Amino acid sequence: MxxxxxxxxxxxxxxxxxxxxxxxxxxxxxxxxxxxxxxxxxxxxxxxxxxxxxxxxxxxxxxVNGSFHITPLEMGLHMKSRRSIRNYSDKPVEMEKLEKIFEIIRYAPTGNNGQPVQWTVINDPEKVNQISTSTINWMREVLKGESPFMVPIEPLVEAWDNGMDSILRGAPCLVVAHAPSDKKSALTDGIIALTHLDLLLPSFGMGGCWAGILNIVCSQNPSLKGLMGVPEDNTVIYPFMVGYPRYQYQRIPERNQPEIIWE
Ligand SMILES: Cc1cc2nc3c(=O)[nH]c(=O)nc-3n(C[C@H](O)[C@H](O)[C@H](O)COP(=O)(O)O)c2cc1C
Structure with missing residues (x-):
């Protein structure tokens, strides 16, 4: 060596x-x-x-600091307390914090250490709102036609007309994971990296939410990819909303018991 x-x-x-x-x-x-x-x-x-x-x-x-140890109780509480945030405060997301966040999540594991995930960060509430607006406009067009969409979109458009953004929830910042289209294992790597982001954000006082509706629409409407600043040769892995929560969650909600086959 x-x-x-x-x-x-x-x-x-x-x-x-x-x-x-x-x-x-x-x-x-x-x-x-x-x-x-x-x-x-x-x-x-x-x-x-x-x-x-x-x-x-x-x-x-x-x-690595050998004496540093997070207990299962602390880690468990942190992981169980993470919530999907759907109401954001007006506080802008600081660029320095975003830089620190990416400095950490770049250590997320990737298949064969390929590190294929790339990012677009839209840290501008107006631009994020434009993406929601385009998504809703596309839905309006779909509603004019015959072809059904995989999720019911009338309520989303109706909510938008009543002043509620069900697409990106008024988030001030949108993070988009993407990767060169020929990197086939990148989808899994991107989802893992975003999961690290999801778990990391609360330690910065922030929170986020997977933008599943936008993700579905992206797969049908290629113009959104350009609007989100994703390079032509790249495939969108998933968009994720980021911001400071407007409200603090007080309790941990119930979840199903795990279904495990012990062999
Ligand atoms: C892949 C994925 C896509 C999601 N898409 C959306 C979405 O588009 N809008 C939304 O409000 N929540 C979305 N969520 C959040 C889920 O509804 C949420 O994780 C679930 O209700 C459990 O709540 P919790 O994350 O607070 O534990 C998504 C979550 C995941 C994992």
Whole structure:
């Protein structure tokens, strides 16, 4: 390994055991055989797990603080308390906070460490409102025709006419995950990244909601993709509303018991 510091390496073999594809061999020092180098997905696990800091640039990404521990109670409460936010305060979403958020969610896992997910952030209430408006206008056209839509859209249009945005809920910011259309596994990666976003937002005092209706309409009306600033060659993975909640949830609602087959 060209990035190995031989003075620090104690040949413990931990890197070998934790390489996802088992590419690292130890004869003298840890080494990826030449014919296997191209299979390395650059996940950084060898660098990250080396107890001696002998691989790569061990200080570039920050150290894991061994004494830091979130209890199941704390983590469970955090995860159960996350809610879909449908009423947003007028407080704008700060760009610095968005930058910090993306700095964290870029660590979400991706298949083969492919990291294919790209983002468009529309942090402008007026532009977000334009997207809702276009969605509703498209629905009006659909209603004029014969073909039924997969969700009942009359109530959504009616609500809009009565001043209620059921599409993007008046959110000040819309985050759109997308990826180059030829990256087939990107859909799963994008949904995982958005789930990280969903869980992260409350720690910044914010919240969000999956924009499922917009997502369905996007799949039928390509012009929305352009309006959302998604590059032509990319496929929309999912849009997600972001903002400061207008109201605070006080209790955790009931959910079904998990259906599990224990074998
Ligand atoms: C894939 C997906 C799409 C969704 N689309 C919408 C949507 O378009 N509008 C909306 O108000 N809520 C939407 N939701 C929120 C769900 O209604 C919500 O997650 C569910 O009612 C449970 O509430 P909770 O998220 O607060 O636990 C969506 C959620 C998911 C996971």
């Amino acid at each position: 060209e990035n190995l510091n031989k003075e620090l390496c104690i040949k413990c073999g931990v890197c070998t055991l934790n390489c996802p594809l088992g590419l690292i061999e130890i004869e003298n020092y840890p080494e990826i055989p030449e014919d296997a180098v191209d299979f390395c997905v650059q996940c950084g696990h060898c660098m990250s797990i080396c107890p001696e800091g002998a691989i790569g640039s061990p200080n570039s990404g920050g150290r």
